[in-house]
Amino acid sequence: MRTEDLIKALDADASSKAMPLRSAWWLAAGAAIVVAAVVFLLTIGPRPDFMVAAHTMRFLSKFVFTIVLAATAFGLIRALSTPGASTARAVAWMAAAPLLVAVAVVLELFMVPEALWGTRMIGSNMMICMGFIPLIGIGPLAIFLWMLRYGAPTRPVLAGAVAGLLAGGLAATFYAAHCFDDSPLFVATWYTIAIAILALLGALGGRFFVRW
Amino acid sequence: MSGKDEAELSRLLRAAIAGDEKAYADFLHRIAALVRGFVRRKIVQGGVDPEDVVQETLLAIHVKRHTWRQDAPVLPWIYAIARFKLIDAFRRRGRRIEIDVDDIAETFAEPEVETVSERDINRALDGLPPAQRSVVSAVSVEGRSIGETALKFGISETAVRVSLHRGLAAIAKRFGQGRFGRE
Numbered sequence: 001m002r003t004e005d006l007i008k009a010l011d012a013d014a015s016s017k018a019m020p021l022r023s024a025w026w027l028a029a030g031a032a033i034v035v036a037a038v039v040f041l042l043t044i045g046p047r048p049d050f051m052v053a054a055h056t057m058r059f060l061s062k063f064v065f066t067i068v069l070a071a072t073a074f075g076l077i078r079a080l081s082t083p084g085a086s087t088a089r090a091v092a093w094m095a096a097a098p099l100l101v102a103v104a105v106v107l108e109l110f111m112v113p114e115a116l117w118g119t120r121m122i123g124s125n126m127m128i129c130m131g132f133i134p135l136i137g138i139g140p141l142a143i144f145l146w147m148l149r150y151g152a153p154t155r156p157v158l159a160g161a162v163a164g165l166l167a168g169g170l171a172a173t174f175y176a177a178h179c180f181d182d183s184p185l186f187v188a189t190w191y192t193i194a195i196a197i198l199a200l201l202g203a204l205g206g207r208f209f210v211r212w
Numbered sequence: 213m214s215g216k217d218e219a220e221l222s223r224l225l226r227a228a229i230a231g232d233e234k235a236y237a238d239f240l241h242r243i244a245a246l247v248r249g250f251v252r253r254k255i256v257q258g259g260v261d262p263e264d265v266v267q268e269t270l271l272a273i274h275v276k277r278h279t280w281r282q283d284a285p286v287l288p289w290i291y292a293i294a295r296f297k298l299i300d301a302f303r304r305r306g307r308r309i310e311i312d313v314d315d316i317a318e319t320f321a322e323p324e325v326e327t328v329s330e331r332d333i334n335r336a337l338d339g340l341p342p343a344q345r346s347v348v349s350a351v352s353v354e355g356r357s358i359g360e361t362a363l364k365f366g367i368s369e370t371a372v373r374v375s376l377h378r379g380l381a382a383i384a385k386r387f388g389q390g391r392f393g394r395e
Contacts, residue, residue, distance in 0.1 A: 001334055001337065001353055003244055003248075003266055003270070005352040005353050006267055006270060006271070006352055007241060007244065007270065008351060008352050010236075010271070010380065011233055011236050011237045012351045012358055012376060013376050014231070015231060015373070018277075018278035020278050021278055021279045024278075081279065082279050082284075083288075083293045083296065084285075084287075084292035084293075085281075085284065152272070152293065154293075154295070154296040211389045211390075212275075212385075
């Protein structure tokens with residue numbers, strides 16, 4: 001088939017329509033939030049003293065970290081799934097969540113006596129944290145990987161890893177409403193590991209599933 | 213490549229997405245020439261046929277045109293796809309290449325030349341289900357219109373459009389997965 005002939009076929013298919021990628025991403029984000037919410041509510045749900053905890057800085061800070069991670073990853077993944085889009089600014093924004101966590105860790109180390117550092121970091125339910133963040137995030141990750149297939153990422157492995165960070169930020173936002181360990185020392189350790197698991201799964205998905 | 217090219221190509225693609233077939237044909241011809249110039253300059257040693265990469269790129273641009281943001285420049289989008297497909301073609305043949313973004317600016321449009329070699333796209337076409345294969349061949353190689361193709365096979369125009377769209381999407385997908393044979 002000559003290129004000339006191929007162009008005839010492509011031109012005859014000009015009327016086929018697909019949803020613009022940008023709108024599709026918002027739809028996917030909405031679907032992912034619903035999936036994460038359903039899994040969260042059907043399994044662990046929010047902690048009983050949610051309303052009381054909502055008045056403490058440590059509890060609220062967890063949501064700041066996770067929502068900032070999800071929002072910045074959402075910005076980056078949209079750029080990564082669009083060929084030729086500039087990613088520099090979105091990459092720079094990805095530093096926001098780790099920086100916020102780092103500042104919170106330093107403050108915590110000043111406020112809490114050294115003898116308690118270990119207890120705060122180990123917390124009371126790290127295994128639940130490491131199990132449920134990936135569990136809540138796996139559905140959203142599948143949606144985001146499917147979206148990467150719908151898009152056209154020229155760096156599929158990186159885009160897949162960012163899909164994992166996005167799913168992780170989203171899942172951790174829900175999980176934070178359940179978790180009794182509010183210390184930044186706990187968050188910096190166990191949330192990070194749980195989200196890294198999703199990022200690794202995402203990178204693998206990007207490598208083997210995101211082909212176009 | 214110039215600012216005028218950019219403005220003209222994005223105008224054509226916008227019109228094409230809005231349903232203007234003539235603008236789309238014009239757009240595809242122009243980017244085929246641009247991508248050909250880019251790819252030929254990049255492939256210095258043998259192993260990869262430039263025209264195969266041109267065809268893969270055109271198909272990818274077609275099935276991924278919803279990823280272009282209409283307020284963004286179109287040339288960086290086109291070259292990013294061409295570069296990705298070129299690297300993919302080298303990778304499949306076990307070669308590694310590095311491509312700088314900068315020398316895009318030195319690319320010139322080039323016309324298609326006839327070659328005798330078997331095209332990747334023909335092998336991908338052969339792997340399609342019979343109904344899709346015959347519709348895609350009729351519209352491309354035989355140069356029939358949608359209406360003529362519908363008459364030839366005694367099916368509705370809608371059925372032709374569906375088969376054509378699915379057939380093209382399937383070829384693009386095979387390329388993406390590096391499958392060309394008749395599995």
